Amino acid sequence: LMRSVIPSQRWGAGEAGYPPSLPIALKGGWGPSNGLYQVRQTAIIGSGRQGYVMAMLALPASGQFADGVNMVTALAQWARRNLIVENNETPLPCRAS
Numbered sequence: 001l002m003r004s005v006i007p008s009q010r011w012g013a014g015e016a017g018y019p020p021s022l023p024i025a026l027k028g029g030w031g032p033s034n035g036l037y038q039v040r041q042t043a044i045i046g047s048g049r050q051g052y053v054m055a056m057l058a059l060p061a062s063g064q065f066a067d068g069v070n071m072v073t074a075l076a077q078w079a080r081r082n083l084i085v086e087n088n089e090t091p092l093p094c095r096a097s
Helices: 065-082
Strands: 024-033 036-047 050-058
Touching: 024 065, 036 065, 050 065
Parallel strands: none
Antiparallel strands: 024 036, 036 050
16 A cells, blocks of 8 residues: 555655666655644665665754655655665665764
């Protein structure tokens, strides 16, 4: 069920630029938290030994839903650039910045 997402809710991992051949499943949520909009998403990228799970949470200073969606999408795009799952490549190790 998490792979069947309507277009208006395909932000975050759904907008990160993964190839269509890579299975993606996601579930997002949003709502008020202390008067601000909290945006969250869990995504499964790939499958089996060639995949990973992401959990993302954004609480934008503006309190706006759109800003939270942009933050979660930016996190997913970072993961897309840095965690490799297609072509049988090994994902990069986590590193401290």
